[in-house]
Amino acid sequence: MALENEYSWSKSRDGKFRECLRAYWFHYYGAWGGWSRDAPERTTALYRLKNVRSRQMWAGDVVHRCIERALTNVRRGIEPLAADAAIDATIQTMRDEWRLSLAGSVKERLGEHEYEIRLPDAEWQDNADHTRQCLWNFYASRLWETLRKLPAERWLEIEALNSFDFEGTKVFVKLDVAFRDDDGRIVLIDWKTGRAPDPDHSMQVATYALYAAQAWGGAPTDVETRLAHLATGSNESVTLSEKALEAALSRIRASIRDMRQKLAPDGANVAQEADFPLVADPRTCRRCNFRRVCLNEGLIPPLSPPDGGRL
Numbered sequence: 001m002a003l004e005n006e007y008s009w010s011k012s013r014d015g016k017f018r019e020c021l022r023a024y025w026f027h028y029y030g031a032w033g034g035w036s037r038d039a040p041e042r043t044t045a046l047y048r049l050k051n052v053r054s055r056q057m058w059a060g061d062v063v064h065r066c067i068e069r070a071l072t073n074v075r076r077g078i079e080p081l082a083a084d085a086a087i088d089a090t091i092q093t094m095r096d097e098w099r100l101s102l103a104g105s106v107k108e109r110l111g112e113h114e115y116e117i118r119l120p121d122a123e124w125q126d127n128a129d130h131t132r133q134c135l136w137n138f139y140a141s142r143l144w145e146t147l148r149k150l151p152a153e154r155w156l157e158i159e160a161l162n163s164f165d166f167e168g169t170k171v172f173v174k175l176d177v178a179f180r181d182d183d184g185r186i187v188l189i190d191w192k193t194g195r196a197p198d199p200d201h202s203m204q205v206a207t208y209a210l211y212a213a214q215a216w217g218g219a220p221t222d223v224e225t226r227l228a229h230l231a232t233g234s235n236e237s238v239t240l241s242e243k244a245l246e247a248a249l250s251r252i253r254a255s256i257r258d259m260r261q262k263l264a265p266d267g268a269n270v271a272q273e274a275d276f277p278l279v280a281d282p283r284t285c286r287r288c289n290f291r292r293v294c295l296n297e298g299l300i301p302p303l304s305p306p307d308g309g310r311l
């Protein structure tokens with residue numbers, strides 16, 4: 001059965017929509033089908049570029065994978081690796097993936113390699129050190145202590161990609177961890193690996209709370225989300241009031257409405273490239289995955305190279 005490009009909403013989709021409409025189109029429409037051998041050359045190129053990651057995103061991903069492995073083992077009653085062994089294994093994984101990226105892997109491709117950005121070794125080392133620090137903070141955290149001892153029946157979910165219906169729109173969520181605390185309350189954990197806290201997490205927390213309430217019962221306003229800032233080891237506990245929840249939902253509705261207005265008149269998830277203007281901000285283009293296409297096709301003026309790179 002052929003895959004269908006179905007419209008759905010997520011916080012990351014909203015971020016792309018706000019940043020550059022053309023990049024949004026490339027990501028969700030232009031790249032669609034680019035995995036097929038029969039795909040047109042441009043579609044294949046867009047699909048490949050869509051999957052390119054920055055070194056910061058990559059570091060966040062390896063941290064999540066390491067924690068997921070530890071928690072999955074704990075949940076299954078398997079003794080997890082000691083912190084130092086798990087962290088060493090993660091850094092080794094990074095070395096392996098870095099080499100794959102350098103060699104041109106489609107699956108493991110870093111933006112720095114894709115765009116031949118000559119990054120000093122110290123920057124790569126800093127990225128690895130940051131990863132190590134995030135993981136040390138995780139293993140030293142009270143959350144890890146709590147989760148290690150969590151009775152089997154209180155686990156709800158670890159890193160599962162799910163969706164739920166929000167007023168007729170499919171919304172995707174991937175909870176890092178969900179469990180019930182001593183009082184039976186639903187607690188969600190979001191591992192944050194950025195160096196600076198995200199100042200705007202209300203839409204994300206609202207979608208988590210809505211999903212949790214639909215999946216396991218109760219009210220979204222009873223769900224606690226803990227934002228675990230692994231770079232610093234600090235935590236933030238968020239429980240949305242009715243007012244905050246409604247404000248976040250209004251923003252999600254507005255985002256969905258704006259995106260749907262760009263689709264075919266019959267509401268089908270079909271979008272025309274010409275309806276998605278290019279952003280006129282070189283700062284955005286300089287860190288955009290798709291800049292090669294825009295530059296090669298003369299859609300944007302030449303950019304001064306970032307960090308000594310080519311584009």
Ligand code: SF4
Nearest residue numbers: 020023285288291294
């Ligand atoms: S390079 Fe610039 S204009 Fe082109 S898709 Fe990216 S952000 Fe948009």
